[in-house]
Amino acid sequence: MAAATTLATLFIASTATTGYAATEEVTHPVPVAGTPGHYIVVMKSDPLATYEGDVKGLKATKPAEGEQLETQSQDSQRYVEHLQTEQTDLVSDIGVTPDTTYQVVLNGFSADLSGEQVDALRASKDVIGVYPDEIRHPDAQTSTDYLGLGDDRKGRGGVWQQTGGVEKAGEGVVVGVIDTGIAPEHPSFEGKKIKKQKKQHNRNKGAQPYTDGTYVYFDKSDGGQFQAAMVEGQDWDKSDYSSKLIGGQYFYAGAEAAGFDFQYDYLSPRDGDGHGSHTASTAAGNFKVKASIENVDFGTISGVAPAAKISAYKACYVGPDTTVTTDDICAQSDLIAAIDQAVADGVDVINYSIGGGAASTVMAPEDLAFFNAAAASSPVSRSTRSSPVPSRSRSTRVRT
Template sequence: MKTLGLSHVLQILTCILLLTPSFSKDDRKIYIVYMGEYPKGVEFTESLHTSMVQSAISRKLAPDTLVHSYKSFNGFVARLTKEESERMKEMDDVVSVIPNRVHSVQTSRSWDFLGFPENVQRTKVESNTIVGVLDSGIWPNSSSFTDEGFGPPPQKWKGTCHNFTCNNKIIGAKYFRLDGVFAQEDIISPTDNIGHGSHCASTAAGNSVSNANLFGLGSGTARGGVPSARIAVYKICWTNGCETADILAGFDAAIMDGVDIISLSVGYAGVIHVEYFQDVFAIGA
C-alpha cells in the first residue's frame, strides 16, 4: 500500500477546510425578522425569538446571535448567515427578513416657509403633547430646549433618560446602537454631535428664541411648530448614518414610552422603490 507523503496530507486537509462551511462572526450579518403583531393572548417573550433563531441555525446558539427583541410588535434582530436568513424566511408567521442597512438623515423647511404665523393662540393641551424625535440626538445646552416655565412631565409619560440629564422640556432621552460598533467621533449618549437631530427637534417643538442669527446676519426669532410641547429623544443616527435595526428600536421605544407624535427625517439613499414589508419606515410607522 502506497503511503501518502506529508505534502499530500496537507493538500487534502486544505481542501477539506476550503469545502467546510465557516460560520465565524464575520460571516454573519444583522437581519431584522418582522412578524407583525403578537397573537391575541400572547405577551412579549424573548424565549419565542430565541427558539426561532435556534431552529434557523445549524450550530450552537452564541450569546450575541439574538441581538434584540422588539416589544411593541413581534420581531427581533439576529446575526445570521445568508443561508440562515433564507431558512428564517420559510418559517411560519415570519412576514419578512430585512437586511440591516445604513440610511441617511433628511430634513424639511421651516414653519415660516410653510406659512404658519408665529403669534397664534396656544392651549394648555400643547404642554401635554410629547414629540418623539428619532434622529442623531439633541444638544441640551441650546436655548431651544431650556425648561424655563415648564411644569413636570405629563403623568402619562413612561419614558426615561439614559446617560443624559433631562429637564421638563427634554423629558426622555435614549440611544440605540444594536451592533455595538461606534466611530471615534461618536458620543455614546443621546447627545447630538452632528446637529441634524437638534435641528429637527427644534423645528418640531423648539422654544421661541429671540435674536437668533448667523454671525449677526438674518436676525429673528427661532421657534418650533409647537414651542410648549415636550421632547423625547431617540438617537438612532451616528457618524456613519442610521441603521435599520436601530431605527426600528427607536420606533419601538417611543411607542412603549407613550409619545403622541413621532418625528423622523431619515430616508433611503438613492433607493426608488422598496417592498412594503421590507420598508423599515412603513413597519415602524
C-alpha cells in the same frame, strides 16, 4: 385636547417638506440564499400595537379607535413577555444571538446571521421575512413660515392663538424625534430641573414631568402617561433631562454591526451633528429663541408646538466630513429600535427626517413598523425628497 390635536396635525404638515436626503440610492434586491450579514427578522405573531387577542389567556392590546396604546398595562406586559418567549425559543433553535429585539411596533429582532441561519429562519413557520439591514442618512427640513402659526415676535394671531397662545401650543403633547440626537443645553430646549418623587398612580393631566431617579414620567393631555428611562452615556447624564427635554435614548447595535467608526460622534443621546437638534427645535422648540451663527444675528426662532415636550431617540451617527451625509449612518435596525421604543414610551407624534433613496417595496421592516405605529395612535411625520420614483423618505400622514 382639541388644541393638542390641532398642533399635532399642523406639526405633521409642517415637517413634510422637501429635503436633500441621501446622495446614493438604496436598492432592495432579492437576497441571495445563504448570504451572511446583519439582518432584521420579522416574526408572524402580531406585535403589541396590533394584537387582537387570538392567543388563549392573553387579552387584546390593540387600542380602540381614537385611543393610544397602553404599553405599561398588565395585559400589555403579559403579551410582551409572550413575544419575548417566542423570540427566545426561535433564536435558541437556530443558534442566533440577537443584538436588538422588538415587540411594540414590530415582532422580531436584528442579528448577525450566517448563511445557514438565514436559510433556516426563512424556512421557519414562525417567520414572515428575513431582511438585510440597510443604511439611511439624515434628511433636511425647511421653514414653516407659510403655515400661518402667528406673529413670530409676540405669538399672536394664527393657529397659535387659536390653541390658546404659545404657552399652550402643544401643551400636554410629547414629540418623539428620531434623528442624530439632541443638544440639551440649547436654549430651544431650555427647561426646569425635573423634580424627584415617587411614581403617581393617579394621573394628573397638565402636571409637570417628574422622576423617580430611573424614569421620567409625564401625564399627557390625552390622559395617557409618558414613561422613559433616564440613560447615561458619553457627555450625557441624568442632569441633561429637564421639564422640556423629558426623554433621550440612543441605539447603535446596527451601526456597530456595519463596522461604523464612532470616534466622530457621541455614544449617547447627545447630538454630534446638529441635525437632530434642528429637527427637534423646528417641531417643538421654545418660543422666540435668539438665533445667531458666528456672531451674525438671525433674529428669533420658534418651534411649531413650543409648549410640547421633546423626547429624542438617537439612531443616526456622523462621520468625519461634516459637509456630506454619505459618511453618516442610520442603520435600519437601529431606526426600528428607536420607533419601537418611542411608541413604548408613549410619545404622541414621531418626527422622522431620514432619507434612503428609492424604495422598491412597501413591506420592508421600516414600513411595517410605521404602519403599526399608526395602529398605536402615534402619528408619524416624515420628510420628503424630490424623486421620479417612490422614495423611502416620503411624507407619511398615517393618522391625525
